[in-house]
Amino acid sequence: MTKNKISKFLLYAAIALVFSLSGITHGKISIFEPLQPSVAAITSTIPSTAKAPWPIFQRVDALSFASRVGLQTVWGGYNERSEDPFSFLGVGQSQELTKAANGNYAIYNNLDLGSGVEALMLRVSLDSGTNSVEVRLDSLNGPVIGTCTINNTGLQIYRTVPCPLNSNLAKNTLNNDTRNLVIKFTGSNSNMRFNWFAFWAKDTVQKIDDIQKIQPNRVNKGAPVIPISGRPVRTQNLLPASSDTLARSYGLWSPAKTGECPKWMHDTYWTKAEDGKVYPTWHPPVDFNPETNMYCTYGHEHGDDPRSSEVFNIVGMPAFGYVSEQQEVNSPSHARHEDHFGHKVLVANNWYMYNAKNTSLKTTCDVTIKLHMGSHSPDALTNTAHEMFVGGKCDGEEPFNLKHFALFGKAGQFKEPETSLCSLFVVAGISPNPIDQPLDGVHRAIPTKECFVRGTQKEQLAGVFDRSREFWLTGFAGGSFYFNLKNPSRFFDSSSATKISRTVDTCYNSSHPMSKSLLCQEVLAAGSKVTWDDPRSPFRGTLNSNSHFSALAFGNSPNSVIYTDAYGKNAKTSPDSSQGITFKQIVPVKAFHYKVDGHASLIPAGDYSAYGKNGVRAPN
Template sequence: MNPTTWGASRTKYGVARRRAITLGCALAVLLGAIVAVPAPAMAVAQQRVTVEATVGTDRQVTVTLACAAAKTCSGKLALKLSTGGTATLAYSVKARGSQTLNWKISTAHYRAFTKRGTATLSIAGTATKPNTAKFTHRATVKPAQPQFALARTNYTIEANRSLPLQLTCAAAAGCAGTVQLKLGSSVLTQANARGKKGTHTVHLTLSTAQVVALKTTATKYTAVVTETKPDAVQHATTLQLKKAAPKPDPEPEPPVRGASKAYAERNWTPTAYDSCPAALHASYQTIGPDGKIYPTWHPAQVTNPATGELCTFGHEHGADPRSSQLFDWVAAFYAPDDLVAGEPVGLPFGYTSEELENYGHEHGGMAMRHEDNGGHKVFVANDVKMLDAHRSWLRLSDGSQLVCSFLIKQHQGSWSPDATSNNAHESLYAARCNDGTEIITSILTRFGNANEMFGTCAPDTAIPTVGSVLPAGDGGRRIIPTTDCVRANPTDWTLYELWESDSKITAPDGTVLAAFDPWFGIRNPSRMYDASASTATTNGISRPLDLAWYAENPAADYLWAGLNHVERFDYTDPRSPFTGAQRDFYLGELQLAPTPDTTGIVYSDPYGGAAKTKRTVGAIQQLIRPGSVLGTVQLSRQKFDAKADYGSNNGVHAPN
């Protein structure tokens, strides 16, 4: 902590209970009421030390030193806690100024301290200016105690989805902090809490989907109170929640759900290699924000309820989104306002493309873009410790680690010529961090320019392609293996396909409200760009699998090992190792700016542009809330799922 006055220090840390004792000599320690002690004739009491009597969950032992002399006071304080831990703090205080020194004890020492319930803080001081003196003092410190408490544990969710929590503040100087409602490890909603001594009501607002999903008896709902004033303390209370009694009016008829194009026209149909029926695949559905039915995530292999036996779909959608700490939060965000009990919620595949068609009809000048079902892939990263551009851990104001969780859905087909020319692919990007950062976006991400790609052997040289009518990009690129490159050197790196995004949500005047740039890699794509097979109107591709059976120098290492001794088979055969199911991803920048609306909600076009606070036809709702740390800070890129294979022994094959 930077030097500050005593008063400012107390305000920042919420210190309302300090005790001090004045010692004679050049340096005196205060704890409790100030008691004058006769000073030796040669030592003038020019310096004073105040010790905070409580230690919060931030693990800070706080010492404030004041200099009453007309010259600088300096020296050292040696601190020792009886339950474990020592530190030496140097001080240099300007004349008639003050300086606050913090000693953050280790987690283990704090645990021992709180288990004991009290500790003796021994202070040995050596003053060098304005005169020399030594002193010792023993003070008692105790763990900070919660001052906010829930007045009761049984609550009813009101008809407007509000949860009125009653908090009682016991501190004379008032209390402040935040309250989170959690279900298991998932944060459902949160609000700030602040007030004078007494009882206050804090209103938490739940989403429609969260209220619909509310159980009659819910023992896993907890209210987590994180206090910042008068001390840093966190505590949790189990809640019993129930819904408000329904009105006596008759229940309305369930809404009639129409089918999206992704569900009705772009859904999956079995091939000769697949054993699951199309109707079973169609049962994996969710209701999107527009009230339409969309396909969503499912396992690559399931039990067919009609036969009781395992069957395969032949394609996969990546990580199970339910393994993400953000799933309930994101699923609720994409649920329609008229959702009724029993209707499914999840990640709607093809929602952005559906809105693109609506936006295009209203505004004109936008080419339609609908993608195949199998290309939708999910990526999950929980509790990621964030690094700045210098690879240093980012921390909160209390010194704790900045941690974020991510849930991403990216359409990334790796079997057809589509991505050799088309740069726009549907993305869903959600992140939530313990500094308050929150973002949920759905856009068509442009990976570089249309009619342009890059090859693995020359990743900085653009390769012109043809056929796309999609808009130009503003960053990023698609690095796709080329036949010449892989044929000359068939290795894991020449075959590695990498899509680098550069996504933004911008206001009508061009102001960037959110910028994020995850990358997506494929280690076993089933296609390579083939210039020799391309024409003036088409983009040619070839199959990595076929390199195993070339008459001259067949590929025999890495994924091709052993294939040249097998009778040739088609690239769609499940025996092929080139399925596009071995994927990894990279997290990079996450920069957010405040939106015009304090809720963080804006409505952009399907490409993330022209974001406004009011919805228009075809506009997509985006959530952008900067945190206390993340904003304009530069982040390091981190890689995940380096060995992930979502097509292992589950019937997955190209096209996937």
């Protein structure tokens, strides 16, 4: 290379270096966007903190300011419990800020704005008139990144309102440092009260063990979260061998949103069932992606970790779709297939129960339940058979482990939510598959378009949450099992081609009673429009509340291993394939009957989206 060429080379290299240091780039990469390595560094174990590329919900109490000027602290409205929109955390009366006007302001430090925030949600109360808000970045003299006008909410009424931000400015620094926000009240209406603000942001730093689920303890304790951090990173060596036989239910999931894990990672979570086939099994909702060196989400969840059960040695990892697979082998024309998303695990450790024949005799039982309870598709509108496993042990008794279809009423129909002006049975208008599912169990209560709008406007508003939940009831293991879901993503709509509509869409219909709810207020204040399969939608099928079982009862058995048909009926001591009696069940030889009542029977309410932090979304 000549001296002249060397000089030009060094000059071009210096210019390129200046451009790279200033954040200026060419082509399709935007200015000031930090470059990401195409190949991540090798990490052998899952880090305790890392970047999460999906949208994550953050709520900030108004009183968590670093400093304030002119604002005063007061007790909030007695019924203002908006920090807990599903009413299961037990939030009490809160304090908030008033005198929110005349240039008074509060500064909130070290907020993780990730790669950009579209809008702040402001929780306010304004009896009359209007007010205005200004949001600045970093300091009182920092750039204005958003302004909004607050209209009156009504006397002692709170609302969550949007304050749009410039997302190109409202984000972390190039080094991913957190930012400060100044919320300044520039209007003159000092009657306004300010309770909290919230926002959604991608590319924030999270602690993986904190975003598995939220489950406060009640009379019974929730299943513990088994830490993920420190465990080995998933590798493709964990996939099944090429010689393994794969069940029909294996490998059905694929990623569909930004920040979701690669398909191969999902497929590393499998177990072998008694037939020797590979089945999908439980996995955490979030993981660490070695290809990006960031966390990733699977976009769906399967409830409690089976390994947190005190009878894990009895139940093991559940083989999702095992009953369906055996049913198809026995009778291909009567096969019942369910999607991957709906498989949910509930763990009940140390349930105090009493002897049905002598209530003074107490015992402790540990039970693990696996049910397919899909809340996003038309399937449950018409199909009554849903795969269910119940395994466990009571102190002093022999173990049990049952696997068959549970029945939830009559195929081809379902029931409306059991609440005022509803509770009607509805013909779905969809043929069950298979057509000959037996009649048994009690019901599947599912929201309907008609139920939402029955009664006066006051009755509609008062009952909107009860009318939006699902409540399934069946008999299993000698007891009644109740499953209650508070936030399904679907409701029955006979006018729709698919027979379902999306709950989140009601938020954008101002005449619908759901549009006035706390949940819809957050949807409307989120920024861009929220679709049914958006992680920002609160209707994601994750909040299990008041699920419980009433009893465990077994008769004397000549053998601890018996065989039944796919519906747990026609038990025999040996399999009989000619009658489809091939489903192995583990039962106690000696009879017992234990009951549990009231709050002692409840599995603690849990939100398996961790209140919008782990990327779980519908379908789920």
